[in-house]
Amino acid sequence: ETVSAALKKARFWTLGMYISLALLGLAFVFWIVVMIFLRQELSHIKESLASLKTKESTAVASRDDGFVPNPDYAYPDGYQTRSVVAQVAIIRESFPELGSFDENLATKQVPTGAEANFAMPKWYKIHENYGKAVEMVLEAAHLTHRGKNLAHGGFSDFELGEWILLPNVRTEKLRMKLCTEQWRYDIVVVPAQFGARYAGKSAVEVREKLAENEFAFGAFELAVYLLTHPERLRSRRDAGLIAAGEDCGFAGESGFSLVPSLCQKGTMKLFLPHLKHNSFAAFGSPSCFLSE
Secondary structure, three states, X not given: OHHHHHHHHHHHHHHHHHHHHHHHHHHHHHHHHHHHHHHHHHHHHHHHHHHHHHHHHHHHHHHHHOOOOOOOOXXXXXXXXXXXXXXXXXXXXXXXXXXXXXXXXXXXXXXXXXXXXXXXXXXXXXXXXXXXXXXXXXXXXXXXXXXXXXXXXXXXXXXXXXXXXXXXXXXXXXXXXXXXXXXXXXXXXXXXXXXXXXXXXXHHXXXXXXXXXXXXXXXXXXXXXXXXXXXXXXXXXXXXXXOOOEEEEEOOOOOOOEEEEEXXXXXXXXXXXXXXXXXXXXXXXXXXXXXX
């Protein structure tokens, strides 16, 4: 009996041990499942937080910059902003008398809102008359219209000299500040964006949204950009450009309700007036950024 009782007790403890091991095994499996679940949930939480942070940053950037880029505005396929060195080489092909540029600025990282560094001659280094300087750059860009050098849309009988170009106070002030800061050079280097920032905005709207250190392109900057990046306009589907930093009108007419613009029509690149209160999804306004 004593032996029988001992065997029963041994069987009981063995069964208890097996049950304990089974429970421990189940607990271990449960622990693994819980850890996998928690890990997945943690990953989802991190992704959600990252997404929320991105949206919040975008919202803050939009409020700080005063703009939300238009996703429907696109540059032509294959278009890419050239390096400053390449831009300068193109400019000097037409204006070999122009001197140096600040090579240190050529590779400097651009600020938020800008796309790339832009090489721009000082207009008075090309001609003492602003309108003539614009015309000379447009001619260098090979704008043709039925055998003529310059095209003015429906106003082909007008020469650029009969256009009254009037840079707004902001553009004139910051443009001259830029030239003064880089006083040693004939060609200045400045961060710029080339239309997407203010896509679908009228010239009036653009002027209201400019950052403190930002000025919109005038006719001269627009002409230089087309000279260094002729592939920017290749077909009528390509987004047009507005010089929101400058008003224009015609000799003998009162008021300045127009701004210069560039667009493609067939095989012609047209430099024509654009109503400054009008906004079109297919037009954008480039701008430059000075260092703060």
